[in-house]
Each structure stands twice: as C-alpha cells, then as structure tokens.
Amino acid sequence: MAALTISTVGLIVSVLFALVWMARKFNLTRNRGNKIKLPPGPWKLPIIGNLHHLIGEHPHRRFLSLAKTYGPLLYLKLGEIDLIVITSAELACDVMKTHDIVFASRPQLLGSTIISYNSSGIAFSPYGKYWSQLRKICTLNLLSPKRVNSFGVIREEEGSHLVEAIRAANGSPVNLSKMFLSVAYATFARAAFGKECAHRQEFLMAMKETFKLASGFSIVDLFPSLGFLGDVTGLRARLLRLHQVLDEILSEIIEEHEEKAREDSADGDLIDILLGLRRDGELGASTTMDNIKAVILDLFLAGTETTSSTLVWAMTELIRHPKALQKAQTQVRNTLQGKTEIKQSDVSNLPYLKMVIKETLRIRPAAPLLVPRVCSRPVELHGCTIPAGSRVVINAWAIMRDAKYWASPVSFEPERFEANCLDYKGSNFEYIPFGAGRRICPGVTFALSGVEYWLALLLFHFDWQLPEGDGFNGTQVEEVFGLTLNRKIDLCLLATPHK
Numbered sequence: 001m002a003a004l005t006i007s008t009v010g011l012i013v014s015v016l017f018a019l020v021w022m023a024r025k026f027n028l029t030r031n032r033g034n035k036i037k038l039p040p041g042p043w044k045l046p047i048i049g050n051l052h053h054l055i056g057e058h059p060h061r062r063f064l065s066l067a068k069t070y071g072p073l074l075y076l077k078l079g080e081i082d083l084i085v086i087t088s089a090e091l092a093c094d095v096m097k098t099h100d101i102v103f104a105s106r107p108q109l110l111g112s113t114i115i116s117y118n119s120s121g122i123a124f125s126p127y128g129k130y131w132s133q134l135r136k137i138c139t140l141n142l143l144s145p146k147r148v149n150s151f152g153v154i155r156e157e158e159g160s161h162l163v164e165a166i167r168a169a170n171g172s173p174v175n176l177s178k179m180f181l182s183v184a185y186a187t188f189a190r191a192a193f194g195k196e197c198a199h200r201q202e203f204l205m206a207m208k209e210t211f212k213l214a215s216g217f218s219i220v221d222l223f224p225s226l227g228f229l230g231d232v233t234g235l236r237a238r239l240l241r242l243h244q245v246l247d248e249i250l251s252e253i254i255e256e257h258e259e260k261a262r263e264d265s266a267d268g269d270l271i272d273i274l275l276g277l278r279r280d281g282e283l284g285a286s287t288t289m290d291n292i293k294a295v296i297l298d299l300f301l302a303g304t305e306t307t308s309s310t311l312v313w314a315m316t317e318l319i320r321h322p323k324a325l326q327k328a329q330t331q332v333r334n335t336l337q338g339k340t341e342i343k344q345s346d347v348s349n350l351p352y353l354k355m356v357i358k359e360t361l362r363i364r365p366a367a368p369l370l371v372p373r374v375c376s377r378p379v380e381l382h383g384c385t386i387p388a389g390s391r392v393v394i395n396a397w398a399i400m401r402d403a404k405y406w407a408s409p410v411s412f413e414p415e416r417f418e419a420n421c422l423d424y425k426g427s428n429f430e431y432i433p434f435g436a437g438r439r440i441c442p443g444v445t446f447a448l449s450g451v452e453y454w455l456a457l458l459l460f461h462f463d464w465q466l467p468e469g470d471g472f473n474g475t476q477v478e479e480v481f482g483l484t485l486n487r488k489i490d491l492c493l494l495a496t497p498h499k
C-alpha cells in the first residue's frame, strides 16, 4: 500500500512536471505557428493538441473525415508531433516525387528503435548513406526478381501444405486468416533462414505482438521527449521483452549459419547472403551482426502480415462478390486444366486474378497510411509551410477510394483495371498500395508471387462457401488497425474439394 502511495505521488508529480514543461513547449509552438502558415486543421487543446479528434475511429477513416472539412493538406498537432496528412494524389505526388528527398526519412518510433536495433533495418532507418546501401543490397541481392524466383520451390511446397491442411479440415470451416499468416511466415522463414526455425511459434507470437505495438500512434511516440511515458505505460518493458525473444532466436540462427558458412553464399538463404556480403566488406566496415538481424526483422515485419492480410481481404471480397469469384475460378481452372501439380510458373497468365489482387489492394490496402515519413527541412506545399521534423502520412486508403479518380469508388470491381494501365510502380499517385518514390516497397515482386500463386491454388482446388449460419462473419469487413489493416474477426470459410 505504502509503495502504491509513493508511486502514485511520484506519478502525479511527474505528470505535473510534464504539464508545466509541455505548456511551455506549447507556447513556443504557438509562436512559431504565428510566423509560418501551417496547413489548415481543427482546433487544438493545450498539451494534447488534436489527440481527441482521433478517438473512436481508425486513423485512416478519421483522417478522411477531417480532410473532408479541412482539405487534402491537413495539419494536426498530436501531443508534441506536427502531423501532416495528405489526402490527394496531387499532393502525394508533391511529397513522394517532387520533394521525395525532403520526405525520405522515417520517424524514430520507440517500437522500431527497440525492436530493430536502433532502427538499423531498412524500413525505419533515416534517409542517408547507410539506408541507401541497405536499400541497394535489398533491391539487387535480397529481393531481386531472380532471387524471388529462386524461392519458387519454397512457395510451392508451402502451397502444398496449405492445400493439404484445407483438405484435412474435411468439410469443417477453415480459418483462412491463420492459414495465410502461417504460409506467409513459413515461406519467409525458409527464404531467410533456409529452413523452418525451431522456435517458430515463439517467433511468430513475438512478431504478431510487435505489430500490435508498432502502429506509431501510441502515446509514447506522440510525446517523444517524455521518455518516462514508455516506462509508465509499460510499453518499453513489453518491447524489450519482445526484442530479447527475437534477438535470442536470431542469434542462434546466425550462429548456425556462421558455423557452416557456405563457400558460395550467393546461392544461399537471405542470412547466408548478408553474412557473405559482410565477409566481403560490401556492407560497409561498420556493419554489425545487430544490423544484419535488424534487416531480417524488418523484412519479416514488412513482408508477412502485409502478404497475409492481402490474401485474407482478397478471399473476403471474392466471397462477398460471387460473380467475381466465379469469373476468377473459371479462368484459373480453364488455364490450369489437367494439371495435377501446379507450379509457380503456371500462374503467370491469369489476368483476371491479377485484377482481383489489384482491386483488393485498392480497396483494402495492407498499409492504409503507407509508412510514415519525416520532413527533413521546411518546405512549401500549396502555399503552406511544412515544418522541419513534421511527421507525414499519406492516406493511400482514402486516395484509392476517392471519387475524383475512381468510378464507383467503394465497389469491388476488378474489371476497372482492364481499361487502365495502373501498376504498382508508384508512378500514378491515385494508385499507391506499395507507396512511391525512394521509399517505395522493395518487396512487391516477393509479395505478389506468393499472393498470386496461393490464391490460384485455393481457387483451383476448392469451391468456397460461407459456413451455414455464419454468413455475417465471412463477409465481415470490420477492420483492426496496427501497422497493417487486418480483419477484426478471422476469416473462416467452408472448402469443398473440386473434382
């Protein structure tokens, strides 16, 4: 009881200190706000700024409502953070093309700092020489089309396991959310480590937890100068625990790889390649083992949930749109007719399936706000000043369902992609599921190879229905927001093997 009282008093004193300190800071901000013309935004409260405007809805939806009132260039003060929200293709082009280099850095969030070894992976390292070097290695060595192609056998084997698991359900509903995450995880684990890791379940749980904690909108990331918030909320302790679990598993895997270092690392898994590049001095003299672990973790974090959520949403939309399901299934079955074993190369010519995936990524993008960026120096956008250090999010979810660019924007209509040449390269800013510019997702080929192949397998081998009496859950589109946009309720469907 005494301890509780002391800690409570301590907390109150700390909060008071914080309030006084932040009130001062707020005044400074207001003074600066008088000098420069910030983008429009709603009224603010002292200290918390606009935090109260985000209560009750997922950020991408709330940002859209606010953009409808204040326009596509929106300014919010979230705690200590200046947040700029972009909600038009034209402004997205300004940020990710015209001024790409100014907006090419990432914010330093507590999650990425602790989990990714001081943000030394690819996704959260600041823009600069180190990031450029990693990015080059990623594009040329780790995720090049040739390398991604070489993982085809892994995708095929994991695809067979998926089909077997669905068959084994023998008419009971199958939890596709769990299965897709499992196939995405197992494939990446084998590509990265060369085999399934011994601590698979522990690793997966730690990754899932990390995802939940890393949205970037936690109170701790909105008051970065108040380091104690990480302790008071328990977030720092949870992240450190997760980091320890992941670090121990990765250290063990790397040690095993070092012990049997391959002669030709170019043919190995991702860890072999990174260790080989390090030995050859191509990673830079100061690159440590922790940096290698950070790269692997970032790729895992960036690649597994995004891939599985895209698969889940694709099946959700297909089950909600039986005509699209039938059309996709007919094309898959006609094209693959007579095949007993379906190879990755067999699914390259399925244009309607590709359109289904494009439409899924339009209407249910795995990263609705992309990944946040930071403005490195003051810059003018549409007559307003974006202050240096502002955090910038692009509401890709809102842009990709804006009636200005899309007919019937909220309908699921894969056919819309027949008449246009929109691709994933980030050159048309009304369609940016993988982002654009220097920080565009380097994993597009890796992601699509899996999504296309596994979706084709599922449509080829099974007929799909909603479980009886469970119609609502199968077509349910309620979302849960973290770093990726997932279904709130797992997708469970009935699969009947196709004869």
Ligand code: HEM
Pocket: 122, 123, 124, 135, 143, 298, 299, 300, 302, 303, 304, 306, 307, 310, 365, 366, 367, 370, 371, 372, 433, 434, 435, 436, 437, 438, 439, 440, 441, 442, 443, 444, 446, 447, 448
């Ligand atoms: C459907 C699946 C995926 C989607 C929708 C997706 C989407 C994105 C988006 C929107 C970004 C931020 C881009 C920006 O800031 O402009 C990103 C970054 C990134 N993605 Fe993906 N991604 C997917 C799969 C993957 C996969 C499979 C990998 C790797 C195996 C991967 C690795 C990365 C990395 C490393 C970054 C950070 C790039 C940087 O900051 O330089 N992604 N992704």
